Structures are given as structure tokens and as C-alpha cells.
Amino acid sequence: MNFPTWMAGVQQRTEAALETTLPSSELAPGRLHDAMRYSVLGGGKRVRPLLCHAAGAVFGADSSVLDVPSVAVELIHAYSLVHDDLPCMDDDVLRRGKPTCHVEFDEATALLVGDALQTQAFNALSKHLPGIAPARQLDMLNLLATASGSRGMAGGQAIDLAAVGQQLTVGELEFMHIHKTGALIRAAVLLGAHCGEALPEAMEHLGRYANRIGLLFQVVDDILDAEASTATLGKTAGKDAAANKPTYVSILGAREAKAMSAKLRQDAHDALEPFGESALRLHELADFIVARTF
């Protein structure tokens, strides 16, 4: 199977799994469920589920088991986008080519949508997974919670808030992104590996890969934000510069940022060496993330 076919397959099954996991709009409270579905379904590249499935494939994990942590991570990601777009945060009106949740519904609903999507993530991952020891599943939940909380993604958002209008060093910018984007991307990879009962040493290699991929993703995002158009992105372009936010492009310049992305890609490939052919999809994903710049 070639990469685009594999990718389309994972995206399709993720969409189906999200569709089943999210409560129906027929269930009360219907407007909340409607807004949750609006914010999650029918959009997004599903990068985190792709990473989760690709990491699971290294250890022969079952796809239907991998769907569960994939959904959980994607729900956390979706909640963070809904809250991030709120007027008191980035105040954005466009996401994945559609009006943001608070624009389409209202602010109070968007607040509750984010809250309930986060809960839904932990709900999904706390249902007994077939073939996974409950003790390992607890570790998976703890991994997701640690990656999402004040020492992970939410903490990264707080650092991001504090950074607006500040002059950051590359080191400080990296610290912010390791939390804001990197932590959840790392969780996606490691959760996939958990489904294949990966051993600690393999986890360490994958952790290195994931750390590189997490930064790579952000560097590429900054390049895209600076260079692409709103139509291509499906979200407001150039908004980091407009918001006076430090980015890899604003600190390093576009040329240097692209060189950094090439280096990160190489490091990611190197980290996968111990896995040989079984890590094919992880290699392809590293290339895919960079290819978005061209």
C-alpha cells in the first residue's frame, strides 16, 4: 500500500471512530452535541491519529485498538483549538475553512464544547481496550493527562500568552512549543506504541522521534503562517505576525527556519533506525510534515 492510500485509510477510520464516539445531536443537550460535532468532524488532517497508527504499526498493534487513543488525542487537540479561538485567547473567526465554534454558535457554548470534548477524550480512553492490560491502559491515560495539562499542552498555551510582544530566544521558543504542540504529538506516538506493548527501550527511541516531529511540525506551521494564503490554510494566515507573536520565522528568518526543518527531519529519521522497515509509515509522516512547505 502506498503512503497516500494508507493515509486516506487512517483518516477515514478516524473520522468514523470520532463520529461514533461523539454523542448524537439527537441526545440532550442537542445544541451542545451539535456544536461538539461541528468542531470535530469533517476537517483536519488528523496528524495525531496518523502518528498513533504509524507508531502502533511498528509493533503490529490492532488498528481497531489504535482507533481509541487516536480519537482521544484528536479530541484533546480539537478542544484546544475551540478554546484557543475564543475572543479572550486568539480571537479567531476561521478554522478548517469554517467559522469557528463561538462564531457559529456562541461563546458560552464554545467554552462548554471545549470542556466536554476534553472529558470525552478521557471517557473514550477509559473504556476497557481489548487485548490491553488494564494497568497499561492506566499508564496510557496518565500519559495523555500529563501531555495535555499544565505541564504539557495547556501550560504551553499559558507560556504562549505570556510571550506575546516579547523578544524570545530560540531556546525559549522551543520550550514553549515542546509544551504547546510537542507534548500531544509525543503522546500520540507513544500511545500507539503502548497498543503494541512496546518495551521501554523502544519507547525511548520513539520519544526521540516524536520530540523532533513535534518541533518540526511547529517550524513548518510558522513557515506556512508566514508564506501561505488564508485560502490554502483554511485558517487565518499571517496571524502570528499580526498578533506580534514570536515564531521561528520571525526569530530565525525564513531561510534559517527551513534549514532547521531539514535538520529536524533528518534527526527524526535517524531516531527510527532501530526499527528498520517496520517504521516505514513514521518515516513517511516525517517527510509528509515537511512537504507541506512546498
Place this chain on the structure above:
Amino acid sequence: MNFPTWMAGVQQRTEAALETTLPSSELAPGRLHDAMRYSVLGGGKRVRPLLCHAAGAVFGADSSVLDVPSVAVELIHAYSLVHDDLPCMDDDVLRRGKPTCHVEFDEATALLVGDALQTQAFNALSKHLPGIAPARQLDMLNLLATASGSRGMAGGQAIDLAAVGQQLTVGELEFMHIHKTGALIRAAVLLGAHCGEALPEAMEHLGRYANRIGLLFQVVDDILDAEASTATLGKTAGKDAAANKPTYVSILGAREAKAMSAKLRQDAHDALEPFGESALRLHELADFIVARTF
């Protein structure tokens, strides 16, 4: 040990457990951790932890194990208060006698505080609990997530939003409160029982008790909101009437609401009959919740 001494003991150990669970303000991002601690520590009656410990005591559960679900439930409760007080929701400036989180810090920080407190709850409950089978702990996590999400507490908030200015029947009001307040109170009781490895039949009796207590709590809250002063409550009094929100007092009148609370208390006591003396603290808590009106 008399009830006030027992209660003070549980409140004290809950405070200590929350203190240890919440990340230190010394850790980055310091301002976020500071705001999380501000919103959780040094206030609140800790009704949910009291219920959790009282239910655990029926089955001889270990207090130090009971601290963990107690903390998890209290963190969920605290997150809901922080988000509930935001300008796009109840827009309240006073909570537990102090400025609300978004007033003391800022809106974006309060949003992230609520987000991170929710994550922290699942983080705490996903650490391996000594003496609890991991499979049971997964069930406990799923119970908490179900009680907190769109079909529980967050859903209740959404119904509450939609109810402003509406004429509700007692039945509709009850449906709202079963979600908004009742679900998490029920979770507190059942999580405590899980720590004592309670059997399904016992869970059923406790579930009945918890449902009555959940409504009782809300009826009493409505009576207090209508009759007490802001100074006594430590939060803005009379705000439901001011916000044109339906309450038991506005629908039934104060006299009828008090009769309803007496009936709910009796039902709660009756549900505990199978447990005899071992349910002493649960009996006392039912009386304590009503006594707040006098």
C-alpha cells in the same frame, strides 16, 4: 468521633491532598499554577470529598486511597466553578469570599486554569491506586468522565444556559440539576464505594442515596440563594433571580421548596437502610446539607 470532628479531619486531609496534587507555583508556567492554586485551595466546604470518604467508610476503604478520587472530583468541581464564573457564562466577580479567577488574574488565564484543572483530575485518578485492581480503577475513571461530560455536568451547564428566561416545569428543572450538580455528587459517592470494592447491589442503594442528595443539595442552594446574604454565602446572593434563572424557589415558592428538601432528606436516609450503622457519616451528611438552610 463526633460529626464536626470527622468533617474537619476530612476537610483538612483533602486540603493537604489538593495542595500536593496541584503543581507548585515554582514550576513553569508559574502564573498558571499560581492561578490554579488560587482557584482550588483555601476555600469550599469540600462536600464531594466528604461524601466520597463517607461512602468509602461504609466498606472500610482506606482514607489515603479515598483522598485520590476525592481530589479528582473536587478538581472537576473547581474547574466548573472557574469556567462558570467567566463573563460569557455567569459573569460573577465573587467566589468563596474572594475575587473570581478571571478578576484576580485575567480571562485567558481563567480559561486555561479550568482546562488544566480538569486534566489534573484525570491525571490524579490515573496514577495506580494501591490495593485497587487496575480494571476497577479504569471503571472509576470512566465513571468520573461520564459524570463530568456532555451527558453529565457540562451538559447540565448547557441546559442551564438554554433555560435562562424560560418557564420550566419542576420536571425540567430536575432534569437540569440531575446533570449539572447531581452527576458529580453521585460520582463522589460511587467512587468512594469503589475504593471499598462495593458490590453492584450496594452501588445501587448508594446510587439512590446519591441521587436524592444531589437534588437536595440544589434545592437547598436555591433556598439559600433566595434568602441568605452575600456575606454569609461568600458568593453573590440573589443572582439567580437577578439573572432570571428558574429555581425551585421561583417555581415552587420557598415553603414548598423547604417541604421538598425535607422529603428528599427522608428518602436519602431510607436508601441507606441496608447499611445499618456503617452508613453513619452518610446519614449525617444528608442532615448537614439540609441544616445549611437554618
